[in-house]
Amino acid sequence: MSCLPRLRPIRNVCVSRRTHRTHEPNNGQNQKTAKRSSFAPVASSKHDWIGPPDRLSNLRPIIYHIPENESPLERRLRHLRQETEDWNHQFWSSQNVTFSKEKDEFIHRFLKANGLSRRDENGRKRMLSTEDMAVFYKDFLEKNCTKHSNYNKEWYKRNFTITLLMGRVVLHRAWRRLKGRWSGPSLT
Numbered sequence: 773m774s775c776l777p778r779l780r781p782i783r784n785v786c787v788s789r790r791t792h793r794t795h796e797p798n799n800g801q802n803q804k805t806a807k808r809s810s811f812a813p814v815a816s817s818k819h820d821w822i823g824p825p826d827r828l829s830n831l832r833p834i835i836y837h838i839p840e841n842e843s844p845l846e847r848r849l850r851h852l853r854q855e856t857e858d859w860n861h862q863f864w865s866s867q868n869v870t871f872s873k874e875k876d877e878f879i880h881r882f883l884k885a886n887g888l889s890r891r892d893e894n895g896r897k898r899m900l901s902t903e904d905m906a907v908f909y910k911d912f913l914e915k916n917c918t919k920h921s922n923y924n925k926e927w928y929k930r931n932f933t934i935t936l937l938m939g940r941v942v943l944h945r946a947w948r949r950l951k952g953r954w955s956g957p958s959l960t
Contacts, residue, residue, distance in 0.1 A: 813837070829864035833857070845944055849937040856930045863923055871912065878908040 813821045813835060821835040834857055836850050879900055883890060892898055913920075 826861065826865070828868055829861045830868065831857075831861055831864055833861070843941075843944060845937070846941055849934065849941055852930070852934055852937060856934065859930075860927070867916075867919075874912060875908060 813819075817837055818839075820837055823833045823835070825832050834853075836854060838850070839846070842850070879898075880890070882900060882904060883898060888898060890898060
C-alpha cells in the first residue's frame with residue numbers, strides 16, 4: 773500500500789495541464805502552509821489529475837499534464853492557472869490556520885470568563901452553543917472583511933484573465949486544425 777495520496781484523472785479537460793509540481797516554503801512563512809504533494813502521474817497520462825483535499829486549505833490540488841506540442845499561449849495559460857491555484861492555496865491555508873487559532877482562543881477565553889475548564893466532569897471537551905459561537909464568527913468576519921474583499925477582487929480578476937486566455941487557446945487550436953486541413957494534399 774502506497775503512502776502517496778490517491779489522485780484521479782480528469783477526463784475532457786480542454787486546456788492546461790501539468791505533470792509535476794513542488795513547493796518551496798516562502799521565507800518567514802509557516803512551512804506547513806506551503807507543503808504540498810510531490811506526486812506525479814505516469815508520463816503516459818494525457819489528463820490533469822486532482823488530489824484529495826489539502827488538510828490546511830481544504831482545496832484539491834491539480835497536477836496539470838503538459839502536452840508534447842504545447843504552444844506558448846497554452847504554456848502561458850497553464851502557468852497562470854498554476855500560479856492562481858498556488859495563490860489560492862496560500863490564502864486559504866493561512867486563513868484557515870488563523871481562523872482555527874482565533875476560534876480556540878475565543879473558546880478558551882469564554883470558558884475561563886465563565887469559570888469553566890476545557891473539559892466537563894466526564895472528561896469530554898466542552899462545546900459552546902451556536903449563539904455563543906455566533907459572536908466569534910461575526911467578529912472574525914468583520915475583522916477580515918477587507919482581506920476577503922481584496923481576495924475576491926483578485927480572484928475575479930485572475931479568473932477573468934484565465935477565461936480570456938482559454939478562449940484564445942480554443943481559437944488558436946481551431947485555427948491550427950483548419951490550417952492543417954487546407955495545407956493537405958491538393959485534389960488536382
